[in-house]
Amino acid sequence: xxxxxxxxxxxxxxxxxxxxxxxxxxxxxxxxxxxxxxxxxxxxxxxxxxxxxxxxxxxxxxxxxxxxxxxxxxxxxxxxxxxxxxxxxxxxxxxxxxxxxxxxxxxxxxxxxxxxxxxxxxxxxxxxxxxxxxxxxxxxxxxxxxxxxxxxxxxxxxxxxxxxxxxxxxxxxxxxxxxxxxxxxxxxxxxxxxxxxxxxxxxxxxxxxxxxxxxxxxxxxxxxxxxxxxxxxxxxxxxxxxxxxxxxxxxxxxxxxxxxxxxxxxxxxxxxxxxxxxxxxxxxxxxxxxxxxxxxx
Amino acid sequence: xxxxxxxxxxxxxxxxxxxxxxxxxxxxxxxxxxxxxxxxxxxxxxxxxxxxxxxxxxxxxxxxxxxxxxxxxxxxxxxxxxxxxxxxxxxxxxxxxxxxxxxxxxxxxxxxxxxxxxxxxxxxxxxxxxxxxxxxxxxxxxxxxxxxxxxxxxxxxxxxxxxxxxxxxxxxxxxxxxxxxxxxxxxxxxxxxxxxxxxxxxxxxxxxxxxxxxxxxxxxxxxxxxxxxxxxxxxxxxxxxxxxxxxxxxxxxxxxxxxxxxxxxxxxxxxxxxxxxxxxxxxxxxxxxxxxxxxxxxxxxxxxxxxxxxxxxxxxxxxxxxxxxxxxxxxxxxxxxxxxxxxxxxxxxxxxxxxxxxxxx
Numbered sequence: 001x002x003x004x005x006x007x008x009x010x011x012x013x014x015x016x017x018x019x020x021x022x023x024x025x026x027x028x029x030x031x032x033x034x035x036x037x038x039x040x041x042x043x044x045x046x047x048x049x050x051x052x053x054x055x056x057x058x059x060x061x062x063x064x065x066x067x068x069x070x071x072x073x074x075x076x077x078x079x080x081x082x083x084x085x086x087x088x089x090x091x092x093x094x095x096x097x098x099x100x101x102x103x104x105x106x107x108x109x110x111x112x113x114x115x116x117x118x119x120x121x122x123x124x125x126x127x128x129x130x131x132x133x134x135x136x137x138x139x140x141x142x143x144x145x146x147x148x149x150x151x152x153x154x155x156x157x158x159x160x161x162x163x164x165x166x167x168x169x170x171x172x173x174x175x176x177x178x179x180x181x182x183x184x185x186x187x188x189x190x191x192x193x194x195x196x197x198x199x200x201x202x203x204x205x206x207x208x209x210x211x212x213x214x215x216x217x218x219x220x221x222x223x224x225x226x227x228x229x230x231x232x233x234x235x236x237x238x239x240x241x242x243x244x245x246x247x248x249x250x251x252x253x254x255x256x257x258x259x260x261x262x263x264x265x266x267x268x269x270x271x272x273x274x275x276x277x278x279x280x281x282x283x284x285x286x287x288x289x290x291x292x293x294x295x296x297x
Numbered sequence: 298x299x300x301x302x303x304x305x306x307x308x309x310x311x312x313x314x315x316x317x318x319x320x321x322x323x324x325x326x327x328x329x330x331x332x333x334x335x336x337x338x339x340x341x342x343x344x345x346x347x348x349x350x351x352x353x354x355x356x357x358x359x360x361x362x363x364x365x366x367x368x369x370x371x372x373x374x375x376x377x378x379x380x381x382x383x384x385x386x387x388x389x390x391x392x393x394x395x396x397x398x399x400x401x402x403x404x405x406x407x408x409x410x411x412x413x414x415x416x417x418x419x420x421x422x423x424x425x426x427x428x429x430x431x432x433x434x435x436x437x438x439x440x441x442x443x444x445x446x447x448x449x450x451x452x453x454x455x456x457x458x459x460x461x462x463x464x465x466x467x468x469x470x471x472x473x474x475x476x477x478x479x480x481x482x483x484x485x486x487x488x489x490x491x492x493x494x495x496x497x498x499x500x501x502x503x504x505x506x507x508x509x510x511x512x513x514x515x516x517x518x519x520x521x522x523x524x525x526x527x528x529x530x531x532x533x534x535x536x537x538x539x540x541x542x543x544x545x546x547x548x549x550x551x552x553x554x555x556x557x558x559x560x561x562x563x564x565x566x567x568x569x570x571x572x573x574x575x576x577x578x579x580x581x582x583x584x585x586x587x588x589x590x591x592x593x594x595x596x597x598x599x600x601x602x603x604x605x606x607x608x609x610x611x612x613x614x615x616x617x618x619x620x621x622x623x624x625x626x627x628x629x630x631x632x633x634x635x636x637x638x639x640x641x642x643x644x645x646x647x648x649x650x651x652x653x654x655x656x657x658x
Contacts, residue, residue, distance in 0.1 A: 184384075191352070191379060192401040192448060194400070203389065207390070
């Protein structure tokens with residue numbers, strides 16, 4: 001047996017230099033700017049004071065921010081709770097082959113092509129009680145619908161808007177997952193006497209797991225950063241009922257020029273998203289992969 | 298358990314005009330209860346179509362499928378009470394091995410203790426007892442396919458268990474192992490097993506009766522020995538055996554069989570239709586003979602292959618090639634080499650005669 005050790009060439013590290021440069025300019029440097037702001041009090045362009053963790057301590061006590069954070073969580077989880085089952089149901093009911101499947105795919109993806117601010121405008125008109133189809137219809141049914149005045153109506157409208165806009169993404173991902181299941185699985189399930197629910201539970205859902213993880217991640221991150229739609233529709237109101245995190249931060253940073261606290265919270269915001277993605281991803285990957293004990297018969 | 302009678306044809310297109318439009322040409326066939334059958338043929342010969350017609354995944358375009366005399370042509374696989382194992386492992390990822398094996402029984406409302414007992418028995422046979430509580434998704438392809446086999450075998454009351462090339466993904470050394478297991482299981486469980494394969498070794502070692510198929514037609518149904526000794530069609534002779542049967546074009550006159558200029562005399566008082574025929578002889582039965590032996594042809598050796606346990610000698614007579622499987626190539630002190638002339642006996646007790654590709658004697 002040969003005992004020669006492969007020569008180690010440290011020059012290979014230079015190969016990752018381009019990536020490092022890209023990441024530095026696209027992520028690390030901007031992030032460091034925010035870090036820089038978060039530990040200083042900038043009074044004027046040439047007067048700045050190092051304040052340490054003071055801004056972090058301040059925002060931890062900020063009631064308004066707590067409210068925005070809380071609203072944000074409720075909103076993001078509502079988005080997931082509605083869009084995921086709905087998207088799966090949609091994917092299951094889409095035709096698998098032929099011209100019908102192409103037609104349905106195109107129709108389903110239409111809403112994904114519309115820019116965020118246009119979506120806000122569409123729904124702003126759609127919800128108006130005088131000329132909007134939905135607003136007028138609800139009014140006609142005797143519901144005192146008013147998204148500009150009623151906080152829960154506004155919140156529901158923003159949620160509905162997101163569901164309308166993004167459920168097709170979940171459906172398309174689910175559809176792709178379903179199409180990758182070989183026929184033999186359905187045939188075997190039918191021969192094993194599985195019910196429709198069993199097929200869904202034991203064949204389709206496990207096989208869709210990969211794409212659903214991606215759907216959850218995308219929808220969580222996207223909805224956690226939602227800005228444009230409520231900004232266009234309600235401007236964050238009535239009151240602060242639809243003021244979500246990014247809008248709150250924008251108001252703080254750009255509206256009031258409280259750069260320090262805004263930067264401090266941006267970092268926390270960033271860590272929350274990172275943490276959630278990490279936890280979600282690991283959880284979804286491990287669902288059903290842990291070895292079951294005592295599950296015999 | 299059931300006897301299966303097929304009297305049907307199937308075409309995937311709506312309006313079959315000619316033979317080549319049919320995946321299965323009109324055929325009649327009976328599979329006896331408790332038998333071990335193999336459907337053998339090259340890819341695209343219609344064997345998987347036949348299997349799917351039996352299992353109910355496919356409804357034949359004409360004709361009927363009878364189970365114990367009952368017409369089940371329109372019934373689903375569930376209604377027919379069929380089990381089928383596919384080419385690639387189909388397992389339920391989120392279940393353990395035991396839950397996978399129990400799934401067909403649970404769906405049929407078996408009592409928990411009976412399920413446990415039966416699953417234990419099947420796992421024992423497949424040597425999977427140690428893995429029962431492992432999750433199926435993490436296992437190797439071999440083990441997954443064993444689970445698929447197990448799910449096929451777990452129901453004791455099935456009409457038949459159908460295997461669609463189930464050992465394709467299995468390692469060669471495990472193939473032997475699993476084939477032996479299947480045979481043993483067939484003895485123990487007395488299920489009707491029907492096994493589709495394009496591998497003759499698999500078919501011949503597994504089955505009691507082999508159905509040889511080509512181009513949508515079942516050309517011969519018989520025991521492995523029948524297929525070897527008396528292939529009814531030249532296709533069978535060629536397809537079964539390694540190398541396949543030799544076919545020698547010949548002319549039958551009133552009193553002799555002419556191969557080119559050489560006349561062979563028939564060993565017994567045999568009547569053959571006059572005209573063009575083919576002699577079929579297995580390489581195993583071609584022997585080196587003395588010069589001018591009545592049933593032998595003078596041949597020039599064109600290839601000698603040493604395959605370890607024996608030699609495959611290819612020789613030629615007036616452009617017709619014959620392969621012989623010889624234990625030894627040293628004859629009368631002389632060793633057969635390329636170019637040497639040798640008399641090979643081709644007309645003997647094991648020789649078959651074919652006219653228009655069908656056996657005549």
